Amino acid sequence: MLLLALAAAAIGVAIIFGVAIDTVMSRRAVNRSLRAATWDDAEIAQVRQRELAVPATQRIFVPALQRVGRGVGRFAPASVVERLDLELTYAGGSTTWDGERVLAVKFVLAVGLPIVTALGLPWLGFGGLVVLVGVGLMAAVGWYAPEWILRSRSGRRQHAIQRALPDALDLLSITVEAGLGFDAALDRVAREVRGPLGGEMYRVVQEMRLGRARADALRSLAERTDVEELNSFVLAMIQADIFGISVAQVLHVQADELRIKRRQRAEEEAQKLPVKIIFPLLFGIFPALFVILLGPAAISIYENVIQR
Numbered sequence: 001m002l003l004l005a006l007a008a009a010a011i012g013v014a015i016i017f018g019v020a021i022d023t024v025m026s027r028r029a030v031n032r033s034l035r036a037a038t039w040d041d042a043e044i045a046q047v048r049q050r051e052l053a054v055p056a057t058q059r060i061f062v063p064a065l066q067r068v069g070r071g072v073g074r075f076a077p078a079s080v081v082e083r084l085d086l087e088l089t090y091a092g093g094s095t096t097w098d099g100e101r102v103l104a105v106k107f108v109l110a111v112g113l114p115i116v117t118a119l120g121l122p123w124l125g126f127g128g129l130v131v132l133v134g135v136g137l138m139a140a141v142g143w144y145a146p147e148w149i150l151r152s153r154s155g156r157r158q159h160a161i162q163r164a165l166p167d168a169l170d171l172l173s174i175t176v177e178a179g180l181g182f183d184a185a186l187d188r189v190a191r192e193v194r195g196p197l198g199g200e201m202y203r204v205v206q207e208m209r210l211g212r213a214r215a216d217a218l219r220s221l222a223e224r225t226d227v228e229e230l231n232s233f234v235l236a237m238i239q240a241d242i243f244g245i246s247v248a249q250v251l252h253v254q255a256d257e258l259r260i261k262r263r264q265r266a267e268e269e270a271q272k273l274p275v276k277i278i279f280p281l282l283f284g285i286f287p288a289l290f291v292i293l294l295g296p297a298a299i300s301i302y303e304n305v306i307q308r
Helices: 002-037 041-053 054-075 078-090 098-124 128-177 182-191 196-209 214-225 228-243 249-276 276-304
Strands: none
Touching: 041 078, 054 196, 078 098, 078 214, 128 182, 128 196, 128 249, 182 196, 196 214, 196 228, 214 228, 228 249, 249 276
């Protein structure tokens, strides 16, 4: 019994000793992790320098606009923010801007410009009616101007994609007919094509490399651009992938169709030219022409008839 008691005591002491060693080792590992995660003064100074290297607009104004946008977004319809987000996507997207911040800019301008106008016009000596009209006009300009600018930028980007798409599809068709697969050919074309279309194609290639299905990547491309010709191309490629149609044949047909549409757009613009040139002729060229042709005759008539 004494031997059993001594053996049990030895086992208990060994267990306690083992637990104590394990606890000490665990605490040492935690302390080492904490010391490794703790920054010294030099590292803190470097982090502060990196933060101060960011422009003040991103450190101060952009977060402030985010808060204002959230406050205004509570009272504005959800469709307004969604529309602004969609326009930002069509304009190329941004890492620092979203629909709430654009809404905040609209609100700040719609409030700030009328205040400046109400204070500035009386100082310049204008009356109450002019001040009232100016305040209303500045409020409208402040509210709608940011969205107009955003839509103009998205329209230019979509037009650039529309103009570059026929040449890109020609190059893609030739590359596929030369023996490359569609993914490799798309990667090749994305590196050759400049502008927003090349960037969008490269993004599609990167998404497919990360494991996304080709159809889903192409649908996302159509949603980000909202160009009619590109939507038709995406739909044709998805259908070709589903029904097993030859990709080279589909690309050849799509390239021919886009060339025809480009020629039709050029003819349409040429037909609009006579109408567009009327106003420059009336207000720019004809007055100068009349001065050159009739000016000497008017001077002669004045000298010979009116002065006599």
